[in-house]
Amino acid sequence: MTITPAAVDETAVDYRDPLVRLRALFDQGTLRTLTGQDDSGVVGARGEIDGTKVIAFATDATKMGGAMGIEGCRHVVDAIDIAVRERVPVIGLWHSGGARLAEGVTALDGVGQVFAAMVRASGRVPQISVVLGPAAGGAAYGPALTDIVIMGAEGRIFVTGPEVVRSVTGEQVDMERLGGPEPHGRRSGVVHITTKDDDSALAEARKVAKLLGAQGRLSPADVAEERDLAASMPPEASRAYDVKPVVKALLDEPGVELHNKWSPNIVTTLGRFAGRTVGVIANNPLRLGGCLDASSAEKAARFVRMCDSLGVPLIVLVDVPGYLPGLGQEWDGVVRRGAKLLHAFAEAVVPRVTLVTRKAYGGAYIAMNSRSLGATAVFAWPNAEIAVMGASAAVNILHRKKLAASPAEEREALRANLIEQQLHEAGGVQRALEIGVVDDIIKPTETRKRIAEALANAPAARGAHGNIPL
């Protein structure tokens, strides 16, 4: 018996072919290349996504593993510059080993020019990266400089590959563990969206490009119908819940969540609201009780600055017990990194509306787009509590001696009484309304309408700054 090798189909297309990938990204028949047939290893193109014009470029993994030389880098720079001139999103499809070794410093210079072009474009046009294969060295920092990074199942991002790691430090590690979807989606925060395959990665890129490139007009009449946003929330204030169904109920249709596994105690989602693209930021009580911490503050700060620089209004859903206390957090830089969120909100000029659903305590209250940081409007639901700390914790501190001096059998009744009093004097939402840090108390059912009206009444504006990858 003889074994015959499987027939090789000469006409089969290589899935790594940049034109194959670009065609899959664009609407059918809309691809026009910007670059001629050359050996540069990069193809630039224009095309459409659901009718929205975009510019894209793709590294050619069939040529020297997609390594980039000066010529290829110039194609990338040209593509980005055209996108800025035409004010359209630019999408990069990455599968590249980095700079071409044979070209030496010339290639490094080219890669540096790509970085500079990305920074020039930052905050002026949406920049989206889709990492479909290994993106190493210079090709790692390219995506990292852009607004949104999407990674397919075969995508890898690292500065130095496993072999260099092994030879330098002796550490044994494979490409996936070093820089695959799991480490970058969950631990490092380099990647915003991970997908199960290349097709879904390109589909996500299309969704994001459309949200940022065709933002639409706000139409409050579209959200006049009552919808109970509190339907999925537990009645007890101390019970944790997943905020994602609340975000889903707020939006017209399911949005695109960014960084869904990294710092999951805050949710950042792009989506349509009353027909317009908005950015939603929401504390998630299911994770870490919804506390803010160093990395979630940083995650939210970058999202706020991205939305501000691209003119996307913000909706902030607040249910936060405070900043996470502890040694780990202080050493992690919760003060420095938490300050980024204060800076991002205070700097933002896009319309930004806050809704306190259940509670907002202490420094975290300020950080979550409070009136003092310049919120366009601050709403609260009827049972919301806004205070320096929860009423029971405050009573234990303020009335410690009084409680200790009371007979043990009466202590709990006294405590309950004092909590009631504390809520009335310092915590309840009524007091926040009186001093003007909350504009109005609204019902969960009319929330969509009221937020849409507040956003519509604010002048459209856009922050004049880049989007540094905080």
Next chain:
Amino acid sequence: MAEEIRAEMVANVWKVVVSDGDTVADGDTLVILESMKMEIPVIAEADGAVTIKVNEGDVVQEGDLIAVIE
């Protein structure tokens, strides 16, 4: 492969919801922690038989093992 579930933050173990050997599914609540005045559920991230490594009233530190799912 065993899936280890660890504490995300310092907390009191308020309630243990399942028993050792129970079969659990991804998304089931295993234990309820109390921290920052919040009841925070610890959720299974895999299907399988569970072994609980904490008792009600324990204090767990960040990174402490709460349960193993096999």
